[in-house]
Amino acid sequence: MKNLLHRWFIEAMSFMALGLFGTLIIGLIINTVADYVPPLAGLSVIGNTAQSLTGAAIGVAIAYGLKSPPLVIFSVLAVSQHAYDLGGAAASYIVSLIIIETARLYQKKTKLDIIVTPFLTLIIGMLLAGLIGEAVGGVMTGLGDFIVFSTEQRPFVMGILVSVVFGITLTAPLSSAALALMLDLSGIAAGAAVIGCCCHMVGLAAMSYRDNGVSGVISIGVGTSMLQVPNVLRNPFVIAPPVIASAIIAPIMTVFFPMENNAAGAGMGTSGFVGQIMAIETMGLTTSTVVLIAVFHIVLPLIVTLIFYKLFSFYGFIKQGDQIISLGK
Template sequence: MKDFLRRKEVKPSLHLYFIEAMGKMTFGLFATLIIGLMIRTFGEQSGFDVLIEIGQFSMDLYGAAIGAAVALALRAPTFVLLSAIVCGAAGAMYGGPAGSLFAAIAGVEVGKLVSGETKLDILVTPIVTIFSGFLVAATVGRLVSYMMTSLGTAIMWAAEQQPLFMSIIVAALMGLALTAPISSAAIALMLDLEGSVAAAAAIGCAGQMIGFAIASFRDNRWSGLVSLGLGTSMLQMPNIIRNPRILIAPVVAGMISAPIGTLGFGLVNNAAGAGMGTSGFVGPLMTFAEMGFSWATFMPVMLCYVLIPAVVSGLTTMWLKHRGHVQLGDMKISV
């Protein structure tokens, strides 16, 4: 059996499913749901109905995109990959983003087992893949989706009871998730975060990205400023492993900025922007989508997503270097 699984490249592991597959899942979400929401929002603000239609159409296809993305992560054969599109769509129908992830994983892994094993591969592989994914979507997908949305509801309820404390905690945890090799965007969508909690999460993620971009400016200069500030703070993971104390400044930046944004300025966000931070400037754009485009919104957004994290991280890094906790070169990245 071990030899068979090795030959079929079926290697079940938490790392494979919840880091690699979930990481690719984020690409599927970004290419459909998040981009579609941005297009639809622009259409709503500009009055172009065709953009609203294109944006909504893109958003509706997120489940299929997740299926294809997960299949790519699991190195699926051609028929399995194409059939996984159906698995992901079924998962979205029954269980939202979480359902898509689990349905796609199940369909792909079972499909890989039968792929190329019969002379009727063109029939057997798609049928087995689709039925496996659909079964998981209709059963496990529903349960997982219920659990995730219930957890998200509990987090938002707790935020209503203790807004200051929860905004700080959410910002810190989501910021760390963004930098770690897991998908903060997928987590935010599966939890279905919204309102001030989503804004705290987005600002916490921005704290990591802007925080590292500023903290490491002497090491990485302008290329690092763009790569970390608008790309991903995950580029710092090798350096964090070598010196975990470089995390202090970005985490503090997010924890200070989030309550200012949510309690001081009443900023809100949505699930699509909550886990993105300033990556592609999606987090701020989703705040504009929820609150409307105006100078009254623009200034607090720039302050809380960019300026405060930059100042706090810069000052904290200076203190850490003065105390000898961080050295020049500790945050050098290869871009």
């Protein structure tokens, strides 16, 4: 069971996030550039095309990540796109995962595999998408709407909760990007999620400077804070400063300086600066937006995390060498 949970919720979601980044997220970034740089307006065709293939990319990415044979990968493409059209990213993920696991019962079992595998994958997958696609999408969207509504009604408490949960999810071997898109998170709830992710990325990058140097700061701060997972498992106190920072900074934003974001940026933080680009996409490119991004996505996560890091270091909970990461050298 432990292996299955790892396969379904870590491996599958991680590869789903890659599929999302390769289509929906990069498509949104391209469209944002096209919107604000008139000479590059023609790029919107590329961005729109990439976004239109999001469902297909999710299925292919998951099938590839779970080491499915080629015939399953290529057939899941159509199934996943149909599920996405019916119920969004969550439906695409669930339907793709079920049909990929079901295909293990018949793939490469007959001499007519080139016909049997795609035929059964398409028929079963399409029926499954039709049966549960809309329901899955409705449940996840409803949950996302509830989170958004709750954050608007109780910005202080929900700002803390959303920020902390998404920050931890980002650093854990899960996909905060996939979670945000499955929930279709938006508004200030998405803004709070971004701050939680930024605290982990910017904060952990700054904390580990003495251990990893500039290359480590860039890898964590613009790449992924998941690089610290082995160190967090060895010393859980490593993750405490960014968690505390996210709990402090997010409610300041949600109560006094409301910032909005969208589902594509909510779970990304400063990874590829997607969270910041999507903030501009959502709120518009203004001086106020730029200042808020600088303060709440960079400056405050950096300062507050380092303050608590110094305290934890002073009392011996975190020591030099606790945050060394491997960059494949």
